Amino acid sequence: MSTEVISAIRAAPGRWARVNKSDLIITALLLVVFLAAMTMATEWKPLAAYFPLGVSALGAAASATFLVRVLFFPRSAEAPKTNIPEEARSMADQEYEFFRSLTTRDWIVAVAWLGGFYVALAVAGIYVAMAVFTVAYLKLQASRSWFFAIVYAALLAGITFLIFSTLLKLPLPGGLLGLT
């Protein structure tokens, strides 16, 4: 076994630790999506297929090359130090830091509240979902009084009805019970 191969094997565990696993998974998934899109496009007539074929081929090529980079040329996880003041960092960086700082409990809480709202919406429609969610959220998450939460919910539902249903005459989701 040549010395190069031995040193490559020795370097492998260190390199694997530096591989960005999330980038690896997302890129691999997207590569599969692009390949599937390409396969589907080959079944269409040429005029309908040229453009999707080109786009999916480009996406697949970009994903494949990025996958190679992520796997074989991993970069340091730490961003280089810059003189960027904390408050002037890009929104992308700030969002990244924010979401990275969340705990599992934070995620569960957020998904539970959102999930609860949309389940209520699917069953009882926008007005009931809005009222129940508003009262519960303001009481439990924002630590507001019952009175404040109920008045807020009534105002929100009332203004929504006035603007969307009365003035703009837009239909709103009624849920399984059709309550709009």
Add this chain to the structure above:
Amino acid sequence: MLDAIGAGLAQAVTPMSLLMLLIGVVIGFFVGILPGLGGAVTLALLIPVTYGMDPVPAFSLLLGMYVVCAIAGDFTSILFGIPGEPTSAAMVLDGYPMNKKGQAGRALGASLSSSAVGAIFGALVLMALIPVMRPLMLGISAPELFAAGLLGLTFIAALSAGSIHKGVIMAAVGVLIALVGIDPNLGIPRYTFDNLHLWEGIGIVPVVVGLLGGAEVLQTMLEKGSGPKQTAPPHLGGIMVGVKDSFRNWWLMLRTSAIGAGLGILPGLGGSVSQFVAYGHAKQTSKHPEEFGNGSIEGVIAAGSTTAAKDGGALVPTIAFGIPGSASMAVLLGAFLILGLNPGPEMLTEQLDVTLSLVWIIVLSTLVAVVLGALLIRPLAKLTSVSGKLLVPFLIAMLTIGAFSYKNAGEDIWVMLAFLAIGVVAARFKWPRIPLLLGLVLGELLERYFMVSYALFEWDWLSRPGVVLVEVAIGAMILLTAIRVARKKRPARKVGQLTGGLV
């Protein structure tokens, strides 16, 4: 041209247009100051409201809101050191220290007046470029427009946070999503999976609302604490002193406005970058560079005028070439298409009066915003202390209604939720969302130009001089980005490197 300028003004000052503009300005103040929703998401939420309206009143609402949003975003930058909008980040550097020194009113006065000058400057740039763009636009056809669209997408992808690979991949995902639906040439369903709702394609509103708004709402929900805290009430006197400061530094205002408008034209750069370029320029040319970062009035003026001037510049490629340079411009481009306007040569010929009315809308909404901002500065300042958690029920309701109202279809709520999840995953793992959004908006236009090019020239269009020129530009862009990424490994030394991930 003069007739069109007059016709544009006449359309912008009809009672309906003015009413919509006023509503837009008020919404813009709220969106800019309150945490939770950004300009792009609010633009998307307002699109369903504009159905059935004439283009000019519709754009009075949309542009009026959007222009003011950036101006109002400076309020939170100055009062709390938290940018209300991404484009208000540079305002924090000197606006907030001025507040801490008891000069919040002066900073707000300087910010409002410099924003007004910047916005008017940007609008005039847009107006001045129309005679230049018209012959250029009339001389090019579908192949060049396709190449220009591709160049715009490359710009955005290359300047995205993360890496150019991620930008290109996300842009390709966006274009693929735009292809979902019935093929316009042969009527073949593409990527619809036998789902009837997908036959009409995936709309821009549910995507924008989910992709950008979802992450913002989640941040508001999970923010630790109960909103910004002010240790002492800000001193809001001295607004006129700030206004006078701005006009005393008129040359700086004009220079930084020119930087804002100029960089606003380039896709991908927009407000996020131009504010820091202008800030750096102001610092380099100042007689008191040591004051920058410690409450320099020149820093406030530079940030204010640049932020406002970029919108006029950003409208140039959006209107003339159909290439949006930012998420907000992508949504605005979607609004053009929904309202029956075709960005491109048509906007500079048959629809020239509509284009010029946009210039007037920017000018008018800025003036209204400055007057309202100066008069209502105290109640508006109080809005900045509203806790984000209180807005969560309102924001979730708006996202849901906005997505649903697009086609009055419950399926769009699921589309919105799917993109909410994609947006949050992208933000969490630092994958850029803007290229996906631009790909979605540009996908349909790109395919149309591609098919027309193919129908006219088969594959020969790839060797047309204009197309070759753009192909070279795309290659150069990718090469320059590779060099930029390689250099980024070194510590940033110049102000120009302050920007970090751009989009």
